[in-house]
Amino acid sequence: MRTSHSPFVAYLQQNESERESEGKKRLPFRKQSHDTLQCSIAARPHFRPFIGVDSTRHWVRRSDPRITLAGPVEGRRISDTQVLRDDHVGEEDWSVVCLLTLWSFVLAFEMEKKRIDDYEVGPLPSPRPLDRFGFVKQDVSSSPEGVNKGKSKDEFEREERRVRKWRKMIGVGGSDWKHYVRRKPHVVKRRIRKGIPDCLRGLVWQLISGSRDLLLMNPGVYEQLVIYETSASELDIIRDISRTFPSHVFFQQRHGPGQRSLYNVLKAYSVYDRDVGYVQGMGFVAGLLLLYMSEEDAFWLLVALLKGAVHSPMEGLYTVGLPLVQQYLNQFDHLVKEHLPKLGEHFTREMINPSMYASQWFITVFAYSFPFHLALRIWDVFLFEGVKIVFKVGLALLKYCHDELVQLPFEKLIHALRNFPEHAMEPDTLLPMAYPIKVAKRLDELKEEYERRNGKALKSAESTTKQDHSEGFSS
Numbered sequence: 001m002r003t004s005h006s007p008f009v010a011y012l013q014q015n016e017s018e019r020e021s022e023g024k025k026r027l028p029f030r031k032q033s034h035d036t037l038q039c040s041i042a043a044r045p046h047f048r049p050f051i052g053v054d055s056t057r058h059w060v061r062r063s064d065p066r067i068t069l070a071g072p073v074e075g076r077r078i079s080d081t082q083v084l085r086d087d088h089v090g091e092e093d094w095s096v097v098c099l100l101t102l103w104s105f106v107l108a109f110e111m112e113k114k115r116i117d118d119y120e121v122g123p124l125p126s127p128r129p130l131d132r133f134g135f136v137k138q139d140v141s142s143s144p145e146g147v148n149k150g151k152s153k154d155e156f157e158r159e160e161r162r163v164r165k166w167r168k169m170i171g172v173g174g175s176d177w178k179h180y181v182r183r184k185p186h187v188v189k190r191r192i193r194k195g196i197p198d199c200l201r202g203l204v205w206q207l208i209s210g211s212r213d214l215l216l217m218n219p220g221v222y223e224q225l226v227i228y229e230t231s232a233s234e235l236d237i238i239r240d241i242s243r244t245f246p247s248h249v250f251f252q253q254r255h256g257p258g259q260r261s262l263y264n265v266l267k268a269y270s271v272y273d274r275d276v277g278y279v280q281g282m283g284f285v286a287g288l289l290l291l292y293m294s295e296e297d298a299f300w301l302l303v304a305l306l307k308g309a310v311h312s313p314m315e316g317l318y319t320v321g322l323p324l325v326q327q328y329l330n331q332f333d334h335l336v337k338e339h340l341p342k343l344g345e346h347f348t349r350e351m352i353n354p355s356m357y358a359s360q361w362f363i364t365v366f367a368y369s370f371p372f373h374l375a376l377r378i379w380d381v382f383l384f385e386g387v388k389i390v391f392k393v394g395l396a397l398l399k400y401c402h403d404e405l406v407q408l409p410f411e412k413l414i415h416a417l418r419n420f421p422e423h424a425m426e427p428d429t430l431l432p433m434a435y436p437i438k439v440a441k442r443l444d445e446l447k448e449e450y451e452r453r454n455g456k457a458l459k460s461a462e463s464t465t466k467q468d469h470s471e472g473f474s475s
Contacts, residue, residue: 133372134291136247163197170204177207189384193435195427196380202292208384210309211301222296225268233270233278237263244283251287261290265299272303279318281363288367288379311386317363328362329354331446332391335439339395343402350410357417361394362387369418370425377427388439396434400424 129137169188170177181188196204206212231237241259245251250258265286270278282302289298306315316324332354337344347353360368365382366375381389398405401416401424408416424430 130249131372134249135245135372136249136252138247159197163199166191166197166200166204170200170207174203174207174212192380192384193431195377198376201376201380202297205289205292205379205383206297206301208310209301209304211297211304214304214309215296215300218300221272222268222299225271225299226264226295229268229271231267231270231278232274234267236280237266237270237278237283240280240283243280244287248287248291250291258290261295261298262287264295265290265302268299269302269306272299273306273315276306276315276318279363281360281368282318284364284367288375310383314387322363325359325362327447327450328387328390329358330450331443332358332394334446335391335395335442336398338442339437340398340402343398343406346406350413352410352413352417356414358394361390365390366393371422374425374427374430377431381431388443389434391439391443392434392437393430395437395439396430397424400430400433 131137168176169180169191171180192204192208206215241251241262242254244262248258251262253259262283266278266282269276269282269286285305286298286302289301293301304310306318307313314324316322316327336347336354365387366378370378378389378393397420401420405413405416
């Protein structure tokens with residue numbers, strides 16, 4: 001059975017003293033007297049070579065724009081993607097070779113003995129109270145996630161029974177999952193809507209999204225993308241990394257393990273699909289996945305979502321012009337007017353459209369704008385049932401706050417649509433309101449209307465362009 005652990009889990013399991021020392025030291029590279037770059041054995045990340053590759057060979061990559069390798073290595077100058085063997089490098093100087101591995105984040109070194117402080121590992125954030133998901137508590141007194149609520153014995157026993165049911169349903173390493181889904185699809189749907197146990201969430205997400213199959217069919221591909229390929233989006237990714245879940249302990253340390261993992265996943269996808277590349281909203285999706293699975297698992301789940309392994313492809317959320325976002329917003333606008341006509345009229349009078357408040361709902365599937373405990377429950381359903389749950393939750397939220405929203409003028413209405421009250425964000429309150437809403441058939445109809453209307457507009461624009469072309473030649 002293949003076991004994979006989230007980098008966040010490994011981070012939490014790290015010894016406290018090691019974490020303190022990690023924040024004080026530089027990343028493990030130092031300049032030696034013989035003008036070589038040496039990597040400390042004790043601090044060097046583990047490197048697992050590809051299957052079939054000679055384990056005594058060590059690849060040196062210097063094409064990355066943020067890492068500089070220069071100077072002789074045992075009398076040799078490092079060239080681009082040069083292969084060195086152990087017999088070329090002495091035993092004690094094995095670590096002279098600088099490996100760009102899954103855990104190595106970007107560093108710059110100047111051989112003229114100049115320190116580049118911008119690429120040092122930042123200090124660990126000062127200890128602050130965290131909620132059960134690893135986020136810094138904003139207000140311990142008022143936040144429902146900020147208070148450590150003790151569970152009673154009955155609650156613990158009930159949770160254990162639920163976990164046992166799930167383990168029996170998925171089997172060892174997910175071996176029984178497909179059989180159970182075919183045999184009892186309604187049971188699976190009901191249990192997912194009640195929430196996947198947190199300890200099994202990462203594995204179940206991979207099973208219901210189809211990403212586990214993609215991973216097994218593509219061994220070594222992720223490592224190849226991370227280690228040996230370059231991306232035009234790398235600098236954009238670095239710029240945005242600190243903005244992704246900034247209040248989560250795993251992503252707070254500058255160039256720490258969380259930010260390195262996030263960089264690797266986003267960079268790998270930008271190479272895997274160069275047409276999509278990288279868009280800022282992808283960071284929140286990848287960050288959410290990394291809290292529950294390994295880098296490679298998170299990458300393939302991202303691929304499964306955007307390429308449509310189970311449901312419709314979602315890469316249109318991130319391609320130029322965000323065409324799928326425009327379609328979803330158009331569909332949601334119609335649904336609001338049909339399900340909540342009074343609120344829809346009020347939005348029309350105040351000139352409010354979904355692009356002013358709902359774009360991030362679709363781009364990040366609520367990972368950016370919703371409380372984390374609610375976002376997880378939505379993602380459970382989203383990966384199994386598809387994007388229709390985003391429409392359902394959006395409508396349920398507007399319905400829950402309907403009476404307050406219809407009384408607000410434009411400025412206050414915009415603020416309210418971006419800052420819903422906490423009591424509206426409780427999963428056990430909001431989701432039971434969302435599930436009964438029927439939208440699937442209407443979404444298909446609205447999609448056909450949107451594509452037909454946009455198709456006519458596109459053909460009209462093309463014909464106008466051709467006509468202008470012909471007139472230009474005739475004149």
